[in-house]
Amino acid sequence: MSQSSVIVVNTNKERESGHKAQMSNIAAGKTVADVVRTSLGPRAMLKMLLDPMGGITLTNDGFAILRECEVAHPAAKSMIELSRTQDDEVGDGTTSVIILAGELLAISAPFLERKIHPVVILRGFQRALEDAQDILRSIAVPVDTSDREQMLGLIKSAIGTKFVSRWNDLMCGLALDAVQTV
Numbered sequence: 001m002s003q004s005s006v007i008v009v010n011t012n013k014e015r016e017s018g019h020k021a022q023m024s025n026i027a028a029g030k031t032v033a034d035v036v037r038t039s040l041g042p043r044a045m046l047k048m049l050l051d052p053m054g055g056i057t058l059t060n061d062g063f064a065i066l067r068e069c070e071v072a073h074p075a076a077k078s079m080i081e082l083s084r085t086q087d088d089e090v091g092d093g094t095t096s097v098i099i100l101a102g103e104l105l106a107i108s109a110p111f112l113e114r115k116i117h118p119v120v121i122l123r124g125f126q127r128a129l130e131d132a133q134d135i136l137r138s139i140a141v142p143v144d145t146s147d148r149e150q151m152l153g154l155i156k157s158a159i160g161t162k163f164v165s166r167w168n169d170l171m172c173g174l175a176l177d178a179v180q181t182v
Contacts, residue, residue, distance in 0.1 A: 033102020
């Protein structure tokens, strides 16, 4: 006779709803953002990751850090999935998108505490986005794509944090030549 395996489910789990669930989701999202916050920018700090086999990895790549995190909270899992989607779709900005999402959640908390409906808060974020886009359009500067120096300046500002400064000029020149060849 074959024995079937028995799965024991934790019966002490407490299901949250309403305001308590919203605050729990915000706390989980902010926690994920805080994990990678110090790995962003020119003064980024390395994180030491220990894999299950005992290997040690030092990295300041936010996506690599989040990929190694094991989380149980659904909102935290969503934040990590957001980072994964950013990496799949764009290939960059994984840390920035997590920090931005964490900040949006943090900004939402006081409004939820004041019993403002989430739809109203989202409308406010949408309005802020539209205002920001209007401001960016008003300060935008036209770019002459045939001006090599101007294009190199743009490329340096875009990928300058991804390479050692010693190779910055070479990499930017190669990137521009590759794009102009295609």
